[in-house]
Amino acid sequence: MLPSSAAKTAAPAALSVSALRCGYGEKEVLKGISFSVASGEFVGILGPNGAGKSTLVQALSGIIDASRGSIEIMGGSIEGLSLKERARRLAVIVQDGDIRFPFSCREIVEMGRYPHQRRWQMDSAGDLEAVEKALALTDTASLGERPISAVSGGERQRVFMAKSLAQETPILLLDEATSAMDIHRKLGIFKVLEQQNREENLTVLAVLHDINLAALFCRRMVFLKDGCIEADGPSDEVLTAEVLERVYENRVIVQEIENLHKKQVIFLP
Amino acid sequence: MNQTVMDTRRGRSHPAVSLPRLLFWVGFVLTIILAAFISSGLGTFKTPYQSIIRLWLAPVFPGLSTGIDDTVQYIVIHVRLARICLAFLVGSALALAGTVYQGVLLNPLADPFTLGISTGAAFGASVAILLGVGSVQFLGVSALPAAAFAGALLALYLVYLLGSADGRIHIVTLVLAGIIVSTFLSAMINLMKSLNEESVSTIVFWIMGSLSGKSWAHVFLVLPYLIVGAAAIFCFTRELDLLSLGDIQAQQLGVNVPRVRFWLLLAASLITASAVAVSGIIGFVGLVIPHLVRLALGPRHTMLIPASLLAGGLLVLVSDSIARSILPGGEEIPVGVVTAIIGGPFFCYLLLRRKQQLRLH
Numbered sequence: 001m002l003p004s005s006a007a008k009t010a011a012p013a014a015l016s017v018s019a020l021r022c023g024y025g026e027k028e029v030l031k032g033i034s035f036s037v038a039s040g041e042f043v044g045i046l047g048p049n050g051a052g053k054s055t056l057v058q059a060l061s062g063i064i065d066a067s068r069g070s071i072e073i074m075g076g077s078i079e080g081l082s083l084k085e086r087a088r089r090l091a092v093i094v095q096d097g098d099i100r101f102p103f104s105c106r107e108i109v110e111m112g113r114y115p116h117q118r119r120w121q122m123d124s125a126g127d128l129e130a131v132e133k134a135l136a137l138t139d140t141a142s143l144g145e146r147p148i149s150a151v152s153g154g155e156r157q158r159v160f161m162a163k164s165l166a167q168e169t170p171i172l173l174l175d176e177a178t179s180a181m182d183i184h185r186k187l188g189i190f191k192v193l194e195q196q197n198r199e200e201n202l203t204v205l206a207v208l209h210d211i212n213l214a215a216l217f218c219r220r221m222v223f224l225k226d227g228c229i230e231a232d233g234p235s236d237e238v239l240t241a242e243v244l245e246r247v248y249e250n251r252v253i254v255q256e257i258e259n260l261h262k263k264q265v266i267f268l269p
Numbered sequence: 270m271n272q273t274v275m276d277t278r279r280g281r282s283h284p285a286v287s288l289p290r291l292l293f294w295v296g297f298v299l300t301i302i303l304a305a306f307i308s309s310g311l312g313t314f315k316t317p318y319q320s321i322i323r324l325w326l327a328p329v330f331p332g333l334s335t336g337i338d339d340t341v342q343y344i345v346i347h348v349r350l351a352r353i354c355l356a357f358l359v360g361s362a363l364a365l366a367g368t369v370y371q372g373v374l375l376n377p378l379a380d381p382f383t384l385g386i387s388t389g390a391a392f393g394a395s396v397a398i399l400l401g402v403g404s405v406q407f408l409g410v411s412a413l414p415a416a417a418f419a420g421a422l423l424a425l426y427l428v429y430l431l432g433s434a435d436g437r438i439h440i441v442t443l444v445l446a447g448i449i450v451s452t453f454l455s456a457m458i459n460l461m462k463s464l465n466e467e468s469v470s471t472i473v474f475w476i477m478g479s480l481s482g483k484s485w486a487h488v489f490l491v492l493p494y495l496i497v498g499a500a501a502i503f504c505f506t507r508e509l510d511l512l513s514l515g516d517i518q519a520q521q522l523g524v525n526v527p528r529v530r531f532w533l534l535l536a537a538s539l540i541t542a543s544a545v546a547v548s549g550i551i552g553f554v555g556l557v558i559p560h561l562v563r564l565a566l567g568p569r570h571t572m573l574i575p576a577s578l579l580a581g582g583l584l585v586l587v588s589d590s591i592a593r594s595i596l597p598g599g600e601e602i603p604v605g606v607v608t609a610i611i612g613g614p615f616f617c618y619l620l621l622r623r624k625q626q627l628r629l630h
Contacts, residue, residue, distance in 0.1 A: 103569070
């Protein structure tokens with residue numbers, strides 16, 4: 001799809017992180033992590049507070065620079081990509097979509113088209129189509145002209161999710177994006193992501209606190225602990241009591257839900 | 270006019286320029302021209318509107334102005350119209366800068382003077398007045414605006430220096446730097462006032478802000494800054510929308526936040542400095558016009574920026590016309606007082622109406 005990535009390998013990695021070290025000032029949070037995500041994967045990034053999940057998101061979205069190591073997005077080094085080019089490859093859905101001025105929900109979603117637009121350019125038919133599709137997928141079309149300041153927290157997160165879907169990137173990064181939602185909305189959003197993942201080959205990387213939500217949707221899990229990768233593999237293999245007890249230092253029971261072929265985790269006091 | 274505004278709002282998701290929107294802008298510009306026309310006939314010196322019409326049309330139909338008394342011609346063209354143009358430019362400059370400051374600093378309380386530019390200008394003017402060079406003429410303009418402009422640039426430089434200590438501009442540090450520089454320069458102004466009691470009234474009068482006695486030379490002093498600054502700001506209207514998502518989200522959407530922020534603040538600051546240098550400090554416009562236009566047209570900067578520019582110009586034009594013509598003896602009211610008296614109630618009305626519409630409580 002992208003010439004630079006097609007030239008490199010037959011099946012280019014959507015994301016490739018190698019020996020990544022970064023942090024804030026003197027404090028190193030990520031201590032040399034490496035992993036690679038193939039196009040079309042649905043990956044959950046999990047771990048306790050302070051493990052480096054948010055730092056990883058910031059590094060992947062170019063907010064903080066790596067002090068060592070490298071990040072490649074669709075075969076292009078993150079430093080080599082222009083900001084707009086990066087925003088055409090990877091979209092981020094953040095935890096708190098705070099906004100100062102009362103833009104309408106639709107206007108927020110339209111902002112997702114920015115990396116595709118040139119200066120002075122009016123919204124094209126493609127832009128409008130992408131916006132309509134994103135509104136429909138997240139069930140936010142009815143919010144349309146309402147100001148973002150007048151909708152509930154959960155609705156607001158759906159609007160911000162629609163904004164990122166309107167960005168039409170091959171990779172989507174979620175940073176605890178569903179935390180303020182009702183459980184049925186959470187599931188609804190993840191079902192949409194799963195559908196996009198299967199039908200449009202969208203690569204999804206979800207940073208999550210909620211292990212059980214991850215267990216329902218993520219086909220691969222990466223567990224971070226103290227800035228290092230503690231476990232990485234298909235969910236069936238790594239979602240075990242042994243791994244979880246190592247990561248969270250707590251006793252757990254992992255149960256298989258019959259008929260669903262999914263696991264759920266119960267932490268014991 | 271409200272109907273036009275609502276139509277424009279409804280039509281804003283359509284890509285093409287819609288007819289209601291076009292009518293809205295044409296109506297807006299015509300209102301300003303009408304206000305300027307009426308204002309050019311106001312004043313203690315009686316000038317019949319019949320002569321005014323002929324003078325207005327004279328550039329297009331030469332010969333129309335023949336037979337009009339020279340004094341009338343001079344007063345209308347070189348006194349009133351120059352002042353009207355300057356009022357419009359200063360109002361436009363302040364409202365435009367205010368909109369940019371609020372959008373970039375993400376602070377609804379920001380105005381063109383947040384970063385200490387007004388105090389810088391007042392400091393420069395005070396130094397000139399104290400040294401007695403305030404009235405020295407140079408190319409038809411006195412040294413006072415030049416000194417004020419230099420003072421504004423000095424303040425701006427200090428604020429940027431303090432606000433970007435580690436090479437990047439941080440909003441909170443920048444605003445803090447503005448307050449510190451402002452406070453320091455205010456203290457210096459007060460020191461100068463106490464050192465020289467004679468010049469106190471001149472300094473106070475300058476700080477209060479007035480367009481009295483200004484000529485076309487002042488207009489051409491502000492105009493280049495406004496044109497260049499406004500052009501730069503127009504380039505970044507979409508980025509201004511995205512900045513309201515916060516630095517992180519804007520950056521994730523592909524906006525080069527530090528670069529955009531730097532150019533926007535610089536453009537707005539230069540515009541403000543040039544306006545303050547000729548007019549002194551006219552409050553209210555830069556703070557309230559952006560809010561007023563946002564309430565009427567929504568927060569999108571593609572609409573907000575040009576509409577603020579026009580609305581700010583119109584407000585100061587009307588206010589200054591009232592300020593110079595309402596008292597029978599030919600005395601003037603400070604223009605800042607009139608802008609607040611006119612703008613305040615209108616702002617309250619819009620706020621209450623929108624609150625009902627949005628069901629905000």
